[in-house]
Amino acid sequence: NIAAFSSGSVVGWSSPMLPLLQSDESPISGGPISNDVGSWLGSLMCLGGLLATPMYLLISDHFSRKFTGYLVAVPFVVSWILIIIATSVDVLCIARFIGGMGSGAIILFASLYVTETAQDTVRGALGSYLPLFTNAGILFAYITGSYVSYYTFAYIAIAIPVVYVVGLIWLPETPNYLVYRGKYAEAERSLRWLRGKDDKLVELELTKLISFVKERNETVSLKQMLCAAGTRRALIIGIVLAANLQFCGIFAILSYTVNIFQEAGSDLSPNVSTILIGTLQLCGSYASSLLLDKAGRKILLLISNFCMAICLLILGGYFFFKNQGSDVSNFGWLPVGCLSVYIVAIALGVAPVTFLLTAEIFEPQVKSRAITIVISIMWFLTFLIGKFYTNLSDALGIHGCYWAFAACCILGAIFTIVSVPETKNRSYSSILTELNGGKDISKLNTAPNEIDNS
Template structure:
């Protein structure tokens, strides 16, 4: 039952991802933002009123839906409102504030009653909903629906009193939106214009997305980064935090150990928010994966030697040190950049669906690892699992070096051009035109 309580959250996230994508595409980004709070409130109400394990399981599932919803909304909203120079920092705030919330929960949970904690937690999404009243719809969403005056008002709110910047960005968004339409019209035969107009109102199919070289490459990058995040061993590390401290001979209580880990996660996330638009995404991904690989290899070796019956009392610092560096490393690179990157590498028309596919795969992998990690550790041993995760981090570093583009301070147009191999026509728009003509 414990494994189900942990993994049901992942199933909730898996269900919520396509649902909230549909809402964001058909009822606006801001509407999606309001509805993000609903699963969280419902989940805490169930926790407060639960009288059986089944109700707690349902609460966990619905809470997972909230987690899936906020990832979809935050990824889309930040990518469509942030300037290129600060897009990375703002994108990393999802992980930063997630870790801040985790630390808050660790500290609060150590000092207050179970029900008091639940009531406080239920109040937070209510405050969030009130805050949503002040933020505007995204300019991209409004321009794509030809609501130019509303898009201008949104940009004025987002960019302040810089009239020149507002005008430049609005013109850029309008030109980019019209460019997409113009390219399709040029490539279509006159007899196919009716078919094209019909296709414009329909969702882009997965087949069309996979047929476009740039979109296909972006999907591969997104899926591999999501797999990298899950197979770097974060579930195993967080699940066995207390065991690792105990194995090292630490006298820290379980509450103190979790608060320490939460603090390290927050510190790493904060460092990432400062560095991500200066050092760049790619270098942080490489550093993160390499550091995690070394820490996991060291942890695996420590537990293997201990399993063999050798005296490791002189190396009690090794697991604690490795664990601390590991937590900072994942919060510095792999965790925040995965969510940021998938919001930066897709053209607007496919972004929502592509993000939904990648995040759904991530939730599925999280569920599988959460549900079957115990079985895997029974077969390989804890040390074997750590070594396996270390190898996955090495593979993640290699993939990053070979295939992941640097998106720091770059416009969407230049990123799409690189992903399509430098050939402007090799993207989703031209592929869709060819399909229509056929």
């Protein structure tokens, strides 16, 4: 969670610092940077995350989950050091790319670690802490960046991954990983640390885990993975959820936050506007952490998508009529209200549920690889939207973009109703059995011919 907070500070850095870099007081030699360079400083983060996802997957599979956790801190530290010493745009771009690697690494690591250590009844709440602490880190960046200097911000931020590494020392290796490696005694110690002194609970869980792993401990190739019906369905669900997250318009909304406040006649400064948005994101994430294991994943996805669709349709209509020359001055409160509801809605459902569900719906022997595929696609889509949104806006207009994003939210809601399983308080075996059409999934990966026949 501290690493997620660090990731949030990397993401939020651009909001207070880009205006400074584009001003005459830019700390980078060569004067103010251009808008194109500014867009690259944001987009390169996504490319860094895209590279880090498969790289950290290999590390987690060949070494251990905990060792991978230690390495998560490295890109963050290196990124902030480069920002401190950077005197050119090239070094700053490299710093942002490496910072993005840290963000990609923590998403993969947190997804694996939480699903392999959490009990079924609290898995949703613990999984929601990734976006919760990421949004907390973004808000921290908004507030800190508004009141301290460029270099002071970096010096403060570099301490966060250091604190994370110190805290990680006390955490155990995941029992799932240890059982896969045949280290049953160490797995038992790990479970005792995680579950307390309840010997019966530890013994029962360890027995179930060993049995579960033995049934599914065969190496599965990419072809076999794609041939298994349950895995194919899970992969489709993960990819569509990732696309839903990116195509719901969050980048467009956040990019035009200040404009929306200005259109409403608000005299709030850009810094105060971004801090308000960061606060709303954090509130939505906190509400999500309380509701995921009570209301369920599916209902939060539906509520989130429908609320965002309504807000985007209204925002699109507002800007459409304004661009047509209509007098909308009496409705200045409308875009601000829609923006506020939209921010809370995405933080409540689509953002946290996407990462949590992706970690819950894959079989153990393909989980790491499948999560990597989904997260890599997500980072690629984020890069495309971040880099080319301006072109889309020029072609469709702001209102056209908002209506297109609203359509994506509606499609996401329909897909949720039709294809997404509810995973609240369910064991992995029951989830995987449902995805496979009710068949015994332990028998589906024993041989290629059995997979083909399924």
